[in-house]
Each structure stands twice: as C-alpha cells, then as structure tokens.
Amino acid sequence: MAERSVEFLLIGGGMAAGNCARHLREQGAEGEILLVGREPDPPYNRPPLSKGYMLGKESRDEVAFRPPDWYEEQRVEALTRTSVTSLDPAARVAKLSSKDEIRFDKALLATGSNVRILRVEGAHLDGIHYLRTLGNADAIREEAAQAERVALVGAGYIATELAASLTTLGKQCEIVMLEDVTLERFYGQQIGRFFQDVLTTHGVKVHGGQELERFEGTDRVQKMVTKSGLEIECDFVVIGAGVTPEIGLAERAGLETATGVLVDRYLETSAPGIFAAGDIAEYDSVIHGRTLRIEHWDVAFNQGRYAALNMLGRREPYDVVPYFWSDLADWASIEYVGPASEWDDVWIRGSLEDGVFTAFYVHGGRVAAALTCGRSDDLTAAARMLKENTDVSGIRSRIEDTGADLGEFA
Ligand SMILES: Cc1cc2nc3c(=O)[nH]c(=O)nc-3n(C[C@H](O)[C@H](O)[C@H](O)COP(=O)(O)OP(=O)(O)OC[C@H]3O[C@@H](n4cnc5c(N)ncnc54)[C@H](O)[C@@H]3O)c2cc1C
Secondary structure: OOEEEEEEEEEOOOHHHHHHHHHHHHOOOOOOEEEEOOOOOOOEOOHHHHOOOOOOOOOHHHHEOOOHHHHHHOOEEEEOOOOEEEEEOOOOEEEEOOOOEEEEEEEEEOOOEEEOOOOOEOOOOEOEEEOOOHHHHHHHHHHHHHOOEEEEEOOOHHHHHHHHHHHHOOOEEEEEOOOOOOOHHHHHHHHHHHHHHHHHHOOOEEEOOOOEEEEEOOOEOOEEEEOOOOEEEOOEEEEOOOEEEOOHHHHHOOOOEOOOEEEOOOOEOOOOOEEEOHHHEEEEEOOOOEEEOOOOHHHHHHHHHHHHHHHOOOOOOOOOOOEEEEEEOOOEEEEEEOOOOOOOEEEEEEEOOOOEEEEEEEEOOEEEEEEEEOOHHHHHHHHHHHHHOOEOOOOHHHHHOOOOOHHHOO
16 A cells, blocks of 8 residues: 555546646646546547547547646646545545555545446346446447447437437437437427437437336347337347436545535535536536536536636636537537526527527526527527526517527627
8 A cells, every 4th residue: 555645636537637637737736636537548528429439430539638648748647447435535535446545635526427227127138238438439339330220218318319320320220218209308398309300300210208128138138128018129229317426435525415516616515625526516506596416528627627726726616607519410419508497488599490590498587598509609698698697588589580689688
C-alpha cells in the first residue's frame, strides 16, 4: 500500500472529471491533479457511441476527450481500471482498489451512471447487450457485423438512436417499449409521435404498450417475448432501460444524497471541499428555483468547468440553461433546452409536416423548455426566455410566426 498526497482528486473518468481537470489547469492550478476512473480508457465522449462511432464514422481517437500526450503535457495523471473504494471527507483521504491511499485538498465526485439491468427470464443468454461504454459499443458493433435482425428494448435515446444507426447499417430493427410512443416521457405524445414516425418511415418497427416478459434461445438469444404474447425473432438484443446514478461511494462517505448527490449552486456537496458534477449531481438550480439532476453531456461538461472554478475558490454559481441533443442517424436531429417537468401547452413554430420546427413547452405563461428540429437559431432565444423567466402569455402568435424575430422577446 502506498500513501500519497495530491491537491485535486477527481473521482470518475468521464466527461465531468475530464473537463474539470482541463479547467483546473487552464485557470492556473499548479498542484497535482489525479483523475481516477474504473474504465480501461481515460475520459471519452459517450454520445458518438450510439451515433457516429456505431456507424463507423468516428474512430476511437476521435471520441477521446483529449489525445494521450495531453495528460502529460498538462500534468494530469489519469489512472484507468482503478476504483475509488472509500472516501473519508473529514480526513480528506480516499482509498483505491489498488490499495493506495490518497490524501487530497479538494475532490470532485463524478461517478456518472450505470445502466438499469432488466432481470427477466432468459436475461443471462448470450447476445443481450446494454450500451454505456466503449467496450459495450464495440461488442454491439461486432454483433451487428454478423446480424440481420435486432430487437431493442426501451422508448428513450439509446433504443431510438441505436435503431436509427443500425437500420442505416442495413439491419432490421424492432423496438419494444412500455410507453405508447417513443420519447414521450421527455417530449410528450405529439412530438414523440413525430420522431416515432421518422423511425417507422425509415423501416424501424415500433411496438408500444408492450412489457417484456422473457428472452428465449438455447445459448444465444433468438427471440424476445412480451407479456401480451408479441414474439420478435432476433439475432441480438440491446436494452435501453435507463440509467441510475452511481452514488454508492457518496452514500458510504456520509454525504447528503437524494436521487443524486446533493450539491449547492457552487456544486459543493454537504462536505466542504468535496464537489460533485455530471449525472450524479443533484444541484440547486438558480434558473429553475428547484433541484435538478440531469443525465446529459453538456451538463456534465459545463459542471466540470464550474466545479473547477469553485474548487479554486471562485464562487461561481452554476447557471447554464441545460442543453441536450440527440440524432436519429441523418434522418432527424433534436436539440433541446429545459428541462420541463410539466407544461400546459406546446406551441409550434414551423411545421411538423415539413419536419422543420421548434416546439415551445409553455407552463404558466413561461417557456419551460424548447425542442428544435432544424431551427437551431430559435434555441438561443428560447434559452434566454427560459433563463429570464420571460412572460410569453400574450405573444403565442408571434412565437409561432416564423417571420417574427424571436430576439425581440428575449
Ligand atoms: C450511448 C450514449 C449516448 C449518449 N448520447 C448523448 C447525447 O446525444 N447527448 C447528451 O447530452 N448526452 C448523451 N449521453 C449522456 C452523456 O454521455 C452523459 O450524461 C455523460 O457521459 C455524463 O458524464 P459524467 O462524467 O457525469 O459520467 P460518466 O460519463 O458516466 O463517467 C463516470 C465515470 O466514472 C466511473 N466510476 C464510477 N464509479 C467510480 C469509482 N468509484 N471509482 C472510479 N471510477 C468510477 C465510471 O465507470 C465512468 O467511467 C449519452 C450516453 C450514452 C451512454
């Protein structure tokens, strides 16, 4: 067992930790930065795993957060295949799976999410996959190279993006989901239906209102069966049943948690000097006036930066409007600011029929969220309206008029 001291310990090798390391150095931190991640790779971008990387358009090097020499140049030590197994906030000591003990001045917890595993009959069969890591993406690509028919479970981003990518690669994809309509949980029925139509128009079969019962096969999965008796023959399966934040380490360390690790507007946890960012951070949003925990790349990226600033004592409240994007191959691109947990109405600027529109989710006369497909410029104004809590109750017709300049209202 070795003992050592560092100024900054970044726990978790994802986007939030990677970007925190970068900004610590850019902002002039001189001390040692140690980033500890349990995956085989240093930080990389996950969004391409279901999109460009799955399609073979982006390489492993292109998805890396930074090239290998960056770490040495920036004096950021990145330990891979190593877990932080315990954290003592009072003593400021962490233990690693290598048995080493690290003393630190400031720490960032950015342990991200784990996929939600479905435990149904036949779940042990070969050929059943989840997608979170580069290794998972490689395994799915290998399967796809041999396969014709893919069964996907879930109504969210993973199932829809993968169905689009794998269909583009010439596979026959079928989605099974509990929900009636894809993506409805985030965007509601009307907009969810639009994206579901995009999928079905390109040949994806979508089965809503179906609960998975079992997988069948001898060694490998051959069939997926739902409770209502729908049977889907397949060569492999991908399950996209959501994720859960990895907060066990924080809980064992006695930090305050709810659905995630609770942080204030400076992203500091209940233990002074220990910050949290990304998928696990349940933060006090100055914009929304409530706590939020968001599982999106842009939030992890920005929170990594704000955490760095605040680890350096700058007291910068995190006040970025959460932004998210998703691509269904090159069929449709989604960009979204929000998030809206509820809304009274959806105002459409543009045309769903033409597939070029921005949907404004309005609640109590205020913009709670906006989603655009092909009208990215609208999103800047929508984000400003959201941030400034602009009263839009009297201007529906102007917002819906594509000839009107949204800049006037934001
Ligand atoms: C296939 C896919 C596509 C996506 N597409 C989009 C998209 O289009 N747009 C978008 O906005 N978002 C997208 N996301 C979500 C986005 O990638 C995540 O929100 C983001 O990666 C979160 O970053 P993070 O740093 O919080 O956590 P993570 O990226 O999950 O990284 C956390 C890391 O910490 C490690 N770790 C956990 N516990 C420990 C421990 N005790 N010790 C050491 N290491 C530990 C984990 O193994 C992991 O490597 C996508 C995600 C996936 C999987």
